Amino acid sequence: MTTALITGSTAGIGAAFARRLAADGHNLVLVARDTKRLREQATELHDRHGIEAEVLTADLSTDAGIEAVATRLGERRHPVDLLINNAGFGNKGKFLDVSMADELTMLKVHCEAVLRLTSAAVEAMRERGRGGVVNVASVAAFVPRGTYGASKAWVVQFTQGVAKDLAGSGVRLMALAPGFVRTEFHERAGMGTDNIPNWMWLDADKVVAAALDDLSRGKSLSIPDPRYKTLMGAAKLVPRGMLGGISSRTGRKYGPQ
Numbered sequence: 121m122t123t124a125l126i127t128g129s130t131a132g133i134g135a136a137f138a139r140r141l142a143a144d145g146h147n148l149v150l151v152a153r154d155t156k157r158l159r160e161q162a163t164e165l166h167d168r169h170g171i172e173a174e175v176l177t178a179d180l181s182t183d184a185g186i187e188a189v190a191t192r193l194g195e196r197r198h199p200v201d202l203l204i205n206n207a208g209f210g211n212k213g214k215f216l217d218v219s220m221a222d223e224l225t226m227l228k229v230h231c232e233a234v235l236r237l238t239s240a241a242v243e244a245m246r247e248r249g250r251g252g253v254v255n256v257a258s259v260a261a262f263v264p265r266g267t268y269g270a271s272k273a274w275v276v277q278f279t280q281g282v283a284k285d286l287a288g289s290g291v292r293l294m295a296l297a298p299g300f301v302r303t304e305f306h307e308r309a310g311m312g313t314d315n316i317p318n319w320m321w322l323d324a325d326k327v328v329a330a331a332l333d334d335l336s337r338g339k340s341l342s343i344p345d346p347r348y349k350t351l352m353g354a355a356k357l358v359p360r361g362m363l364g365g366i367s368s369r370t371g372r373k374y375g376p377q
């Protein structure tokens with residue numbers, strides 16, 4: 121039996137990872153801020169799948185929260201074999217509509233926490249000669265639009281760079297870049313989603329199945345779903361200046377409001 125640690129495990133994509141990994145027989149360390157919800161999730165997954173599920177309450181926008189999770193990842197006697205850096209959120213509004221405090225919180229959760237937790241996990245995994253890290257980014261990483269996309273571009277670049285550095289060590293790293301997924305994300309950010317066409321929505325369980333498949337194939341980047349693969353392939357061919365204009369216009373029309 122192996123152990124996976126999932127940040128942001130209680131909702132959306134993180135909860136889908138927890139369900140799938142528990143069903144596959146992995147023990148879990150569940151991380152989020154809401155202790156009651158974490159405990160309920162741990163009990164449910166233990167009862168349903170017979171796995172051990174630890175609860176670790178941590179706010180990854182704080183140094184104390186990041187340190188608590190990093191310490192757990194570094195425990196050599198209870199190793200973590202798979203880290204899913206998934207916790208994240210959106211801020212409603214364009215640049216300057218969002219307060220600097222909220223912008224910095226996003227960078228702390230999306231970038232600093234991912235950097236420090238990946239580092240803690242990978243150090244221990246490299247000693248054992250095996251392990252995996254999935255860093256949840258977004259297709260927003262590939263279009264020049266907003267702080268959210270910029271933070272996710274960092275996640276993709278960082279993850280693929282470290283994956284190269286660790287090639288041959290037995291430790292795999294993969295960035296996961298989904299399109300729109302039906303989760304609590306948009307509601308939590310106060311964003312309306314009525315403009316987003318139905319065909320653009322992905323199911324969290326399918327995203328996770330595709331991600332784990334790609335991880336097992338040794339990919340360093342996973343874009344689940346052929347529709348988004350095609351869109352992102354086309355985006356690569358468009359000059360960046362033009363891409364910014366297109367994504368801004370289509371985002372206003374079809375994106376979260």
Ligand SMILES: NC(=O)c1ccc[n+]([C@@H]2O[C@H](COP(=O)([O-])OP(=O)(O)OC[C@H]3O[C@@H](n4cnc5c(N)ncnc54)[C@H](OP(=O)(O)O)[C@@H]3O)[C@@H](O)[C@H]2O)c1
Nearest residue numbers: 128130131132133152153154180208258300301303304305
């Ligand atoms: N939904 C989409 O369309 C979409 C698309 C592409 C990428 N993503 C990315 O996928 C990841 C998961 O998003 P989701 O859509 O599944 O969101 P979600 O349904 O809102 O779930 C977010 C999870 O993260 C936890 N979390 C939030 N802030 C945290 C913090 N400061 N410290 C610790 N845990 C925190 C939440 O629990 P607590 O509130 O209890 O802490 C919750 O478990 C994010 O990184 C997001 O950027 C989402």
